[in-house]
Amino acid sequence: MSITIKNLSKSYxxxxxxxxxxxxxxxxxxxxxxxxxxxxxxxxxxxxxxxTNPDKGTIEGVNFQSISYIFQEPRLLPWRTVRENLRFVMKQKAIKKPGLDEDRINGMLQLVGLETVGEFYPQELSGGMRQRVSIARAFLYPSELLLMDEPFSSLDCALKNKLMDDFLEIWKNDQRTVVFVSHNRDEIERLSQVILTFSDKPVKILDREENLIDRPRMVCPIDPD
Incomplete structure (x- = not known):
């Protein structure tokens, strides 16, 4: 089921x-x-x-109990290891298959290149590694909708490209509905099948484009040296 936003109004x-x-x-x-x-x-x-609640209008087709959110910053639990952060979101969904859950965690850590740091705490990781944990956590939670608020904005080009590759690899195996916002067109084109261009507020949709994401591209040039 698609998400349908009807006659939405919101003011501050x-x-x-x-x-x-x-x-x-x-x-x-x-x-x-x-x-x-x-x-x-x-x-x-x-x-x-x-x-946030709308002032008027409706948003239909969202199961509010089945949403993952990737923020600009990782927002990991600092007192839990990488593996424990991932295990925590699975427990929140009341999944009770310990062996299977550990296999999924191991597979996800391997997919994002973090299989050797599962017992590390967030403060022991680089910023890019923490964001990879955040992506892995969002996909391990069995949600129907994934929201992403500029999760790559603070990363350098090389790491940004690597994380986007990781993200697409995971998504291809688990094609859930994703809404990704950014002010960076290169990032949007790299990840999105549908591209919407918003005006400044009050928001209007200026353009809608179909986009192919099955061809290699980089979000910014990388010095080969």
């Missing part, structure tokens, strides 16, 4: 973010949303997951 004081806004987000596709900073992209994610 005198600042109107959305007014009678309508949008359909396609099921099992990665929808990328471009727009200027502060235009309401993150607000839309928060509305879709229930962190």
């Amino acid at each position: 004081g005198d600042q109107v973010i959305y007014e009678n806004f309508n949008l359909v987000l396609e099921k099992n596709k990665i929808t990328g949303i471009l727009g200027p900073s502060g235009s309401g992209k993150s607000t839309l994610l928060n509305l879709c997951c229930g962190l």
Whole structure:
């Protein structure tokens, strides 16, 4: 089932973010949303997951008990190891298959290149490694909807390309509905099958594009040296 946003309105004081806004987000596709900073992209994610309530209108087709969220910063539990952070989200979903769960954790750690740091704590990892844990955690949680709020914005080019490759490899094996927001067009084109361009607030959809993600591309040049 697609996510259908109908006649959505949201304001903060005198600042109107959305007014009678309508949008359909396609099921099992990665929808990328471009727009200027502060235009309401993150607000839309928060509305879709229930962190923020609309003033008017409805959002249909979202199971609020089945959502993963990747933020700009990893937001890992610092007192738990990498493996324990991943195990925690699986327990939250009341999955009771210990052996199978550990196999899934091991497989996910291997997929994101972190199989040797499972017993490390977040503060012992680099920023890029922590963000890879965040991606692995989001995919291990058995959600129907994955929201991503500029999770690659603070990373250097080489690491950004590696994490995007990791993300697409995981998504191809587990094609859930993804909404990815950024102000960086290269990132959006690298990951998204549908690209929406938002205006500044109050938000209007300026453009909608279909995009192929099955061809190699880099989000920014990498010095071969």
